[in-house]
Amino acid sequence: MKYFIPVSEAKKIIESQIFRTEKxxxxxxxxxxxxxxxxxxxxxxxPSFNNSAMDGYGFRFDDLADFSELKVMHIIPAGVSKNNFELGRGEAVRIFTGAKIPDGVDTVIMQEKVTRIEDRIQFNGNEILKGENIRLKGSxxxxxxxxxxxxxxxxxxxxxxxxxxxxxxxxxxNKIKIGLLYTGNELVESGKPLLDGEIYNSNSYTLQSALAEINHGFSFINHVEDTEEATFSAIKKSLETIDVLLITGGISVGDYDYVKPALEKSGVSELFYKIRQKPGKPLYFGKLDKKMIFALPGNPASVFSCYHQYIKPFLLGCFGRKDFEEEKDFAISESFAKKKNKDQTQFLKACYSKGKVRILNAQESYKMDSAAQANCFVEFPEKATEINIGEKVTIWRV
Known part of the structure; x- marks a missing residue:
């Protein structure tokens, strides 16, 4: 069991559990x-055959040494598969873009570079290169x-x-079978009136739309009552049908946080619990046979951050993605006065543009207005205690 580990170690553990879905x-x-x-x-x-790259005229290049003008004998539109003629000396064909090059033609000149008088073309003094304007088979x-x-x-x-x-x-x-359980008796669905002490559920909406962006969806979404029995029952049943289970809320150590003991009772092996990060410190990662479980804290900003840093890379890794590179060398464009403990990593919601990054206000784990504006996270790493104007930072795109 890994407890209160650094971000880098958590990511390595998650990466080690990536599996490929069926083909x-x-x-x-x-x-x-x-x-x-x-x-x-x-x-x-x-191309599967030599064809013209231009609307123009096709001819034998060597004829230019002996003829001042060429006689147009045939018209070749695109889509004609057979040309039952043999191009004679001093002759040319009218040909269109994409049309098959007939035998005897080795050069095409665009129509703007010739003068046509009735059935004859004269060249306007432009340099002509042998083989030009012909797309060769297999090129x-x-x-x-x-x-x-x-x-x-x-x-x-x-x-x-x-x-x-x-x-x-x-x-x-193939897509991954993913289930979502969200806890919290105080949560109410959008569109319903709030009673005193209640709040609207946002986490399931955030995660549903996030999965849609990576071509996935939930097999089920269930709101779980904050009781020991209900939490255990929901987890036990969910693990029967999915590849990955996401849980929001109930993973801390409060009197109504039943998720961790319910996971243990369900036989889930804990791979790590708690990360030295903000937001989202009480993140849990475990497995039961080949089924993987992420239990996230309930704060909306924690869910948002943990999804992008841990869950999305894992899901896309199972789905077929190989590389998850952070981007470096973006400069902070404005002063950011926040300081932090050197043993903690913070993921700060930010906006990047043209090589510059602006860290947003409202970084607290319950505030989502900055998430709605952000297009990246700035990684405020362990050992660093402050960020200054012009400093180069690592970002993770949202």
Whole structure:
């Protein structure tokens, strides 16, 4: 059991538990937002034939030495697969972008660089290079070449690229089955009136929308009553059906915090409990067989920070992502007067732009107005006790 450990150690423990989800095959359009589970190889040469890069005229380059003008004999639009003619000496073809280059043509000149009089073209003195404006077969990709690595995130650019090879199905890592339990008798759902002493539930909304951004969702979301029996029952039942269980609230040491003892009673092995960080000190990470459990404190800012620092990297790692690099060398643009204990890491909500970072006000764990403005966290690391204007810092994008 690891207790009250540094951030770096917590991240190493979490990273050591990353598992790959099962491989499934989906249609190309369904693959949006997934990660590839195996390399993808070119199914054909691209381009698959020599074609024109311009609307213009195609001809034999060597004819320029003997002819001052060329006679246009044929028209070749895109999409014509066969050209049943043989280009004669002193002849040219009218050709359009993407059209197949016929036998005998080795050069294309764009239409703006010639003068056409009836069926003849004259060149306007521009330098002409042999082979110009022709896209050669396989000049982008050769048949059998690896075109996409395993663990590649699939976005619209990847989909468009693969569709150019006629690929309609690909292998990806499946989504993770995730459940959410949130505790707190004081929590009320949005849209309902508040009684004295109650607050609106925000954590489940934060986490639902956060998962949607990484192409995931919860298998279930349950509000758990703050009793020992209800907490144990909810955890026990949840662990029967999911890969990852998230719990918010009830993980500290108060009289109504039943999550940790309920996890122990359920047979969950504790991998660590509490991190030397702010916000989110009482973060819990454990496992039962191959099922992983994150128990987060209930403060909304703690949930927001812990999700981005620990849960999101873990989930994306299981889903197929490989790299989780922080970004360095961003300079603090304004004075930040806060000091801290040297044994603690803080994650400060901030905004970055053009190499500069502005640390926001309202960093307390119950305040979410700064989270709504932030596009990154500044890591205020262990051993550091203050941050000054112009200082280079590490950021984590939100």
């Amino acid at each position: 499934i095959t989906v249609s190309l359009l369904e693959a949006q937002g997934f990660f590839t589970s195996e390399p993808i190889f070119a199914t054909l040469d691209v 982008q990709t050769r048949l059998g070449t690896k075109i996409i690595e395993e663990n590649t995130f699939i976005n619209h650019a990847v989909i468009g690229f693969l569709s150019g090879f006629g690929i309609d199905k690909i292998a990806v890592y």
